Amino acid sequence: MSAIVFDLDGTLIDSAPDIRIIANTVLGKRDLPPLTMTQTRSFIGHGAGHFVAQMMAANGFDRASTGFDATHAILLAEFTSLYETTFEATTLYPGVADTLDILAGLGYRLGLCTNKPALATQAVLKHFGLQDMFAAVVGGDTLPEKKPDPAPLKLAFDKLGAGAHAYVGDSEVDADTAQAAGIPFALFTEGYRKSPVDAxxxxxxxxxxxxxxGLMQRLKGAA
Known part of the structure; x- marks a missing residue:
């Protein structure tokens, strides 16, 4: 039996519209300028803490200033609280649910490895009725390390207890993680990557x- 692990944001779900709503809610409470969708997509990938730091930097907060860390902690707490309950503008990419069913029917064990916090991950999976689809879920706070460190991805495959087959993701972070873990990478080209596909x-x-x-079956046959 083989295992396939997926990234979440930008791969299975388009969550950028809701993340932007959350960010701008936090910023709006302080009369700060809102993020654009382009900024929002560019900040996604390294976890909520990184996103909030980028959000602050875009609004003129100096990372080297004495009060940056304390302000970051406050904004991150507000951001994370909303992150666990805001799904109205988040959508599954077309064909995701059917494809997961097909892969499970073909005998693949499925897992998830994301830099999204674990509680927010479980909440959005439940929202879309996918909470029972994944035999292993590794969030951005499951381990001290986050992607692109390979440890979270290796943990996801270890939890699945099956031979590693592929990691499916959409971004530079995902590609680097797969490469560091020595796992074949399948790139979803419609997500949040910032570089050309060939890069x-x-x-x-x-x-x-x-x-x-079909791609997974061909990879399996070539292994």
């Missing part, structure tokens, strides 16, 4: 989830 190391790429089962 990201990958075994296969796709822009339509209906193509993924």
């Amino acid at each position: 990201l190391p990958h075994m296969v790429r796709f822009d339509d989830f209906s193509a993924l089962p």
